[in-house]
Amino acid sequence: GAGVSQSPSNKVTEKGKDVELRCDPISGHTALYWYRQSLGQGLEFLIYFQGNSAPDKSGLPSDRFSAERTGGSVSTLTIQRTQQEDSAVYLCASSLLAGVSGANVLTFGAGSRLTVL
Amino acid sequence: QKEVEQNSGPLSVPEGAIASLNCTYSDRGSQSFFWYRQYSGKSPELIMFIYSNGDKEDGRFTAQLNKASQYVSLLIRDSQPSDSATYLCAVQRTGTYKYIFGTGTRLKVLA
Numbered sequence: 001g002a003g004v005s006q007s008p009s010n011k012v013t014e015k016g017k018d019v020e021l022r023c024d025p026i027s028g029h030t031a032l033y034w035y036r037q038s039l040g041q042g043l044e045f046l047i048y049f050q051g052n053s054a055p056d057k058s059g060l061p062s063d064r065f066s067a068e069r070t071g072g073s074v075s076t077l078t079i080q081r082t083q084q085e086d087s088a089v090y091l092c093a094s095s096l097l098a099g100v101s102g103a104n105v106l107t108f109g110a111g112s113r114l115t116v117l
Numbered sequence: 118q119k120e121v122e123q124n125s126g127p128l129s130v131p132e133g134a135i136a137s138l139n140c141t142y143s144d145r146g147s148q149s150f151f152w153y154r155q156y157s158g159k160s161p162e163l164i165m166f167i168y169s170n171g172d173k174e175d176g177r178f179t180a181q182l183n184k185a186s187q188y189v190s191l192l193i194r195d196s197q198p199s200d201s202a203t204y205l206c207a208v209q210r211t212g213t214y215k216y217i218f219g220t221g222t223r224l225k226v227l228a
Contacts, residue, residue, distance in 0.1 A: 031214050042123075042205065042220030043161070056215050091160060095214070104149070104214060106207075108160040 004109035021077045021112045025094030033093040123219035136193040140206030149209040150189045196226045
């Protein structure tokens with residue numbers, strides 16, 4: 001697609017429910033990133049994918065969080081048994097990898113705002 | 118120590134002045150450095166990147182990198198009220214495609 005598409009744009013859920021957030025990257029972009037931004041805070045790295053594999057999952061806050069990417073394209077971030085502290089904007093970004101020593105520009109989606117009641 | 122540090126601000130400058138935004142990083146082997154702008158309620162958008170020591174200019178924006186001091190800055194000349202936003206510094210971690218962001222500096226340009 002022309003840009004990074006995320007859905008849903010807004011999700012309100014009850015504590016303890018599971019949620020799935022979807023990201024559709026720019027066509028041809030090899031790398032896909034998930035970040036979390038709490039109100040008034042910076043971007044917290046969660047995970048990134050190169051193709052369908054995730055070399056670095058170190059940012060996932062707990063084992064309630066998981067992510068997958070299929071077909072080198074769409075990615076889903078799943079949060080199980082949501083807690084109030086999970087409330088944040090979840091941002092997805094994609095990048096056309098230019099080599100490890102190159103400058104890979106991230107293009108962000110509009111984000112999914114999650115509110116856990 | 119945070120991996121990427123920025124002063125949260127707000128930094129207030131009068132219209133037409135130069136705004137200077139600073140960022141320090143801890144990983145000495147970091148390779149590429151980015152400045153993103155984020156308007157309230159919007160997603161970050163790239164302003165510019167730099168990976169060589171020295172200055173890089175793009176219009177009213179100049180990025181400065183000093184790897185020895187582990188310091189990167191962004192200068193905005195002739196600041197406009199439309200430049201009012203949060204500016205995020207991002208650093209590419211050595212040998213990876215992982216990007217770590219600072220918490221951002223909020224800039225206010227006063228008309």
